[in-house]
Amino acid sequence: xxxxxxxxxxxxxxxxxxxxxxxxxxxxxxxxxxxxxxxxxxxxxxxxxxxxxxxxxxxxxxxxxxxxxxxxxxxxxxxxxxxxxxxxxxxxxxxxxxxxxxxxxxxxxxxxxxxxxxxxxxxxxxxxxxxxxxxxxxxxxxxxxxxxxxxxxxxxxxxxxxxxxxxxxxxxxxxxxxxxxxxxxxxxxxxxxxxxxxxxxxxxxxxxxxxxxxxxxxxxxxxxxxxxxxxxxxxxxxxxxxxxxxxxxxxxxxxxxxxxxxxxx
Amino acid sequence: xxxxxxxxxxxxxxxxxxxxxxxxxxxxxxxxxxxxxxxxxxxxxxxxxxxxxxxxxxxxxxxxxxxxxxxxxxxxxxxxxxxxxxxxxxxxxxxxxxxxxxxxxxxxxxxxxxxxxxxxxxxxxxxxxxxxxxxxxxxxxxxxxxxxxxxxxxxxxxxxxxxxxxxxxxxxxxxxxxxxxxxxxxxxxxx
Numbered sequence: 001x002x003x004x005x006x007x008x009x010x011x012x013x014x015x016x017x018x019x020x021x022x023x024x025x026x027x028x029x030x031x032x033x034x035x036x037x038x039x040x041x042x043x044x045x046x047x048x049x050x051x052x053x054x055x056x057x058x059x060x061x062x063x064x065x066x067x068x069x070x071x072x073x074x075x076x077x078x079x080x081x082x083x084x085x086x087x088x089x090x091x092x093x094x095x096x097x098x099x100x101x102x103x104x105x106x107x108x109x110x111x112x113x114x115x116x117x118x119x120x121x122x123x124x125x126x127x128x129x130x131x132x133x134x135x136x137x138x139x140x141x142x143x144x145x146x147x148x149x150x151x152x153x154x155x156x157x158x159x160x161x162x163x164x165x166x167x168x169x170x171x172x173x174x175x176x177x178x179x180x181x182x183x184x185x186x187x188x189x190x191x192x193x194x195x196x197x198x199x200x201x202x203x204x205x206x207x208x209x210x211x212x213x214x215x216x217x218x219x220x221x222x223x224x225x226x227x228x229x230x231x232x233x234x235x236x237x238x239x240x241x242x243x244x245x246x247x248x249x250x251x252x253x254x255x256x257x258x259x260x261x262x263x264x265x
Numbered sequence: 266x267x268x269x270x271x272x273x274x275x276x277x278x279x280x281x282x283x284x285x286x287x288x289x290x291x292x293x294x295x296x297x298x299x300x301x302x303x304x305x306x307x308x309x310x311x312x313x314x315x316x317x318x319x320x321x322x323x324x325x326x327x328x329x330x331x332x333x334x335x336x337x338x339x340x341x342x343x344x345x346x347x348x349x350x351x352x353x354x355x356x357x358x359x360x361x362x363x364x365x366x367x368x369x370x371x372x373x374x375x376x377x378x379x380x381x382x383x384x385x386x387x388x389x390x391x392x393x394x395x396x397x398x399x400x401x402x403x404x405x406x407x408x409x410x411x412x413x414x415x416x417x418x419x420x421x422x423x424x425x426x427x428x429x430x431x432x433x434x435x436x437x438x439x440x441x442x443x444x445x446x447x448x449x450x451x452x453x454x455x456x
Contacts, residue, residue: 008433008440012411014418043444047412050393052301052310057293059315060286061322 002026002033011040270334278325285325289318292335295414296342302409303346305398313349317342332423339414340424343406350402396446404439407432 009015010023027034268276268287276284296317301310320341321328328337397405406425410416422429 004437005430005433008437009418012418012436039444040440043440043447044412046389046393046447047408047443049389050302050397051390052298053307055294055297055307055311055314057290057297059293059318060289061282061318 002030007033007037007040011037011044271330274325274328274330274334277322278328285322288334292338293318295335296338298413299339299342299409300346302397302413303343303406304349305394309349313342313345316345320345336416336420336424339410339416343424347402392447392450393443396443396450399446400439400442404435404442407435408439408443411436 006015006019006023006026010020010027015023027037268284270288270291273284273288273291277288293314297310297314300313300317301307304310304313317338321338328334332340397408400408403425407421410421410424411418416424418429418432421432425432
């Protein structure tokens with residue numbers, strides 16, 4: 001049985017001198033290995049003819065302008081190699097808009113750092129932090145975007161609103177029993193609840209409006225893309241029709257020439 | 266005189282982004298070629314190439330230079346390709362157009378090459394791409410690293426975490442399959 005490891009090593013010129021000499025002695029005696037070696041050299045020659053397409057590279061690492069912070073934002077200096085005019089790109093843009101709308105409404109901050117992307121809800125202004133602390137120390141929650149689905153993010157927001165409401169109820173009850181001014185505190189509590197409910201309702205309404213706007217944009221983009229496709233297909237059809245007509249003319253000319261020459265004979 | 270990879274890595278680790286971009290420019294074509302030949306799709310190969318450098322940049326502080334920088338990059342790229350293949354749950358795609366556009370190809374011909382030679386060259390290239398796409402992933406990877414990137418058997422073994430003899434076996438098996446596939450394609454050879 002021939003040693004195929006040696007065959008491969010010999011093929012790639014990876015044998016030391018003694019091993020090489022030994023394998024060449026074997027080759028002189030073994031026609032099967034000689035044929036195999038020759039065939040594999042042919043395959044290697046064919047492999048060299050396979051070249052990848054020439055890409056248009058534009059990717060570079062750049063630093064984020066807000067260098068005062070430790071995090072570096074990693075991004076290419078072009079948006080992406082993906083073509084932005086494709087229908088899929090329109091949908092992707094819509095998804096980004098939805099995320100941005102949700103982030104704006106829920107006071108979400110998105111951070112990028114060495115550990116990846118992080119999404120932080122309801123934490124940015126210090127005044128809000130203080131207000132939240134005043135309602136029983138409810139803290140902003142950090143949600144890892146890579147692990148959390150949209151439903152989880154919205155769940156986190158909902159939980160935070162509920163926690164705020166619960167904390168405000170607790171604080172209101174404790175304060176009322178301490179001061180004895182139950183009626184006044186109850187009124188304040190009611191106002192706070194109303195404000196929270198109103199704020200939540202307004203946020204949901206605005207979010208629904210933005211979603212509707214995004215859907216309209218997506219539909220328009222899709223219609224435009226379909227129209228472009230139709231125009232493109234029409235042009236291709238026209239080109240084929242022209243070519244077919246030219247072919248017909250040429251064939252007629254050849255047939256006529258043949259028939260003329262036949263008639264002359 | 267241009268800096269070595271090791272010098273550029275050291276400067277990049279110190280926060281010099283230009284040095285890292287020099288590494289990107291130096292290695293983006295080989296990494297793209299590796300990704301393209303492994304997964305067979307231009308767009309996805311570019312994405313893998315970009316992601317490879319982003320990951321390398323993020324992990325650069327942890328790179329201690331045990332291996333060559335290029336080997337480290339190859340390893341990241343191969344892992345990403347592997348992820349892609351598993352995610353897509355399919356074999357790589359051989360991008361071989363059915364028709365041959367002679368007008369477009371004519372501009373690619375070398376001065377001494379006839380259009381017939383050029384067509385034959387393209388056909389071989391497509392046949393190779395199709396045959397490579399049929400190979401099992403481990404054999405294809407071994408052939409790509411050896412044939413197109415000139416790695417030693419030992420470097421490939423280290424990169425793929427397998428014994429040296431396994432690398433040779435994969436190469437032998439892969440080349441044998443390619444030989445049969447290319448023979449089957451027939452007709453184009455030895456022009």
